[in-house]
Amino acid sequence: MDGIHLLGEWFDCPAESPAMIQSGALRSLCLAATQGAGLTAVGDKFHQFAPQGVTGMVLLAESHLAIHTWPESGFVSVDVYVCNFSADNTPKAQHLFDALRRAFQPARVSEHTIRRGGLEPVRKAA
Amino acid sequence: MDGIHLLGEWFDCPAESPAMIQSGALRSLCLAATQGAGLTAVGDKFHQFAPQGVTGMVLLAESHLAIHTWPESGFVSVDVYVCNFSADNTPKAQHLFDALRRAFQPARVSEHTIRRGGLEPVRKAA
Numbered sequence: 001m002d003g004i005h006l007l008g009e010w011f012d013c014p015a016e017s018p019a020m021i022q023s024g025a026l027r028s029l030c031l032a033a034t035q036g037a038g039l040t041a042v043g044d045k046f047h048q049f050a051p052q053g054v055t056g057m058v059l060l061a062e063s064h065l066a067i068h069t070w071p072e073s074g075f076v077s078v079d080v081y082v083c084n085f086s087a088d089n090t091p092k093a094q095h096l097f098d099a100l101r102r103a104f105q106p107a108r109v110s111e112h113t114i115r116r117g118g119l120e121p122v123r124k125a126a
Numbered sequence: 127m128d129g130i131h132l133l134g135e136w137f138d139c140p141a142e143s144p145a146m147i148q149s150g151a152l153r154s155l156c157l158a159a160t161q162g163a164g165l166t167a168v169g170d171k172f173h174q175f176a177p178q179g180v181t182g183m184v185l186l187a188e189s190h191l192a193i194h195t196w197p198e199s200g201f202v203s204v205d206v207y208v209c210n211f212s213a214d215n216t217p218k219a220q221h222l223f224d225a226l227r228r229a230f231q232p233a234r235v236s237e238h239t240i241r242r243g244g245l246e247p248v249r250k251a252a
Binding site: 007059063066073079112 | 129133170172185194196242
């Protein structure tokens, strides 16, 4: 299944932003950004760590969004993965990714795009 | 946050295996494999598509597991991402990934390992 996976490591994000520290705020942000991108959430789960940090995922009809925050170091890790089953969802994935980046306001980023699930598997399974 | 991300595209998996087609079976497999690898689940969510296919995620204390099945094409996409906050969790991630591969029995695979969240961000944010 052809798809696109966007990976972000976002550094120096303001640590006090609600989405960095509260699971409810992060969930609201993720679901709103998913909807805003025209992607379809079919389930989600978020978890609040003690003393700090939030982790969460949104199951998409198109694949998934995953996000992890470390307020103590201003760091956010994000994955947006969409499959192109019935349409090219790449622009929607980028829209979602960009909306989240805007929300977290990182000063520095490391980002990669991976094309997944093409028709050319590289080796036979062991 | 330094971490390791294993990505798998597994082809020609037997389409009739319960974990390919039933969300409950996939959830049980994922939670057992997580525990077997010595990783810590803090939440999970699985979704059954109609007419077929399952998607799910396990939130880990160490980051996440995500998996999507397409029984109609014998295809499975999997992500295992662990951060090395207090220890090097790479062997545990590989253990989980290998256990899932054994369960799905792909004939062909495309797999990649990505090192994430290092100390060298590549550019300033726009």
